[in-house]
Amino acid sequence: xxxxxxxxxxxxxxxxxxxxxxxxxxxxxxxxxxxxxxxxxxxxxxxxxxxxxxxxxxxxxxxxxxxxxxxxxxxxxxxxxxxxxxxxxxxxxxxxxxxxxxxxxxxxxxxxxxxxxxxxxxxxxxxxxxxxxxxxxxxxxxxxxxxxxxxxxxxxxxxxxxxxxxxxxxxxxxxxxxxxxxxxxxxxxxxxxxxxxxxxxxxxxxxxxxxxxxxxxxxxxxxxxxxxxxxxxxxxxxxxxxxxxxxxxxxxxxxxxxxxxxxxxxxxxxxxxxxxxxxxxxxxxxxxxxxxxxxxxxxxxxxxxxxxxxxx
Numbered sequence: 001x002x003x004x005x006x007x008x009x010x011x012x013x014x015x016x017x018x019x020x021x022x023x024x025x026x027x028x029x030x031x032x033x034x035x036x037x038x039x040x041x042x043x044x045x046x047x048x049x050x051x052x053x054x055x056x057x058x059x060x061x062x063x064x065x066x067x068x069x070x071x072x073x074x075x076x077x078x079x080x081x082x083x084x085x086x087x088x089x090x091x092x093x094x095x096x097x098x099x100x101x102x103x104x105x106x107x108x109x110x111x112x113x114x115x116x117x118x119x120x121x122x123x124x125x126x127x128x129x130x131x132x133x134x135x136x137x138x139x140x141x142x143x144x145x146x147x148x149x150x151x152x153x154x155x156x157x158x159x160x161x162x163x164x165x166x167x168x169x170x171x172x173x174x175x176x177x178x179x180x181x182x183x184x185x186x187x188x189x190x191x192x193x194x195x196x197x198x199x200x201x202x203x204x205x206x207x208x209x210x211x212x213x214x215x216x217x218x219x220x221x222x223x224x225x226x227x228x229x230x231x232x233x234x235x236x237x238x239x240x241x242x243x244x245x246x247x248x249x250x251x252x253x254x255x256x257x258x259x260x261x262x263x264x265x266x267x268x269x270x271x272x273x274x275x276x277x278x279x280x281x282x283x284x285x286x287x288x289x290x291x292x293x294x295x296x297x298x299x300x301x302x303x304x305x306x307x308x309x310x311x312x
Contacts, residue, residue, distance in 0.1 A: 019043075019097070019118035021055065022104070025075040026112040027206060028154040029054035033113065042097075042118060044090030055116075060086040060094045071101075075114060078103050150225040152202045153209030161224030165234050166286050168222065172236060172279055179236050179279035180243035183293045184212070184250060184272045186229040188264045195263050204259055204270055205229070211253040215246065232293075240278050247274040275300040 013020060019039030024031045032050050040047060043058070059068060067085050074081040080102045086094055097118040104113040148160040156164065165181075172179035186208065193201035209231065212223045216233050226232040233250075235243070251272045259270035275296035279289055 021116040021118075023055050023114050023116055024112060025103075025114050026203070026210075027054075028210065030056050030075065039118060042089075043087065049090075058087050060088045074101065075112075150209075153205050153225045153231070155209045155212065155231065156222060156224035158224060158226050161222060161226065161232060161234075162286055164222050165289070168220070168234055168236060169279055169284065169286065169289065177236050178238060179234065180238050180240070180276050181279065181289050181293045182233040182235075182243060182247050182250075182274060182276040183226070183297045184208075184231040184233075184247075184254075184274045185297060186231075186254075186270065187273055188261055188266060188270070189229040191263050191265065192259070192261045192270060195261070205231075207257055207259070208254050208270075208272065211257070212250055215250050215253065240276070243276040243278070247276050250274060273297065273300050 013034075014036050016036060017038055019042045020036040021032060021039055022034040024033055032053055032055050035045075035047060035050055040050075043050075056068065059065075067083060070081075070083055071085070074083075080100070082098065082100045084096055085099050086096045088094055100117040100119055102115045102117075104115055148157055149155070150157050168179055171177070186205070189201055189204065192204060205225070209223070209225065212231060212233060216223050216235060218235070220236055222232075222234040224232045233246075235246070238246070251274050254272040255269065257270065261268055261270050264270075275293065277289065277292045277296050
């Protein structure tokens with residue numbers, strides 16, 4: 001029996017009576033890639049409203065709720081899972097659906113696609129008022145935090161990073177503790193963007209941002225998208241040698257993503273070039289520390305911080 005054509009599979013996807021979603025689990029907010037007509041009817045949304053948006057934003061539970069914890073843990077693995085999840089319709093009504101999730105085989109390494117099936121039309125929840133209050137509170141929290149977060153990487157925005165780094169500089173000065181600033185450039189992201197497009201380049205930054213977040217995990221650690229293809233991190237209580245080790249660790253994690261950049265001038269894989277500086281005692285401010293970090297990044301030896309160039 002031959003394989004089904006893409007057109008036939010898309011028609012089956014659209015005609016299925018159960019609500020179906022395809023989501024990208026590599027995205028921190030679980031981005032919606034596609035929804036079928038049944039799901040759109042179930043939730044009241046239009047395709048152009050939800051495509052590329054966060055699936056988690058529609059969950060009518062708190063971020064720490066057991067359902068979301070289970071969901072996030074499941075999406076890290078490769079086994080099918082089923083669970084109940086309350087969701088918010090476009091008209092504000094909250095319903096609950098039985099979800100069946102299954103990972104999909106996919107050629108693009110920067111995505112981890114899952115099929116989500118809403119097996120039954122959700123019934124309105126009895127205590128809808130309380131759940132709606134919680135959902136609206138969660139939505140308001142998301143809105144107030146928008147300016148704190150870079151939409152592409154999920155890391156801190158530059159403005160919020162500046163605010164938090166100034167605070168960390170003041171704390172380090174007062175307590176006499178060390179403060180390290182690390183800057184990371186993606187030197188050939190512009191070529192990658194020209195080759196594969198904006199979505200792929202943004203996904204590349206998002207994946208690198210996830211590696212940074214996984215490295216700097218303490219509550220006091222700061223991670224941000226500083227500007228374009230420039231990322232930043234700041235940590236307290238580390239020596240210069242320890243900070244340099246962390247720079248090398250993040251660079252290695254970026255190389256291990258294996259993001260092919262076939263037209264790269266320096267290397268045929270996406271790589272990071274990192275540098276670190278320690279805050280000086282006294283009156284050094286945000287601008288001074290950043291200026292020294294940028295200078296260190298400019299002088300970072302490529303032979304120490306990039307993979308060997310591939311020829312041929």
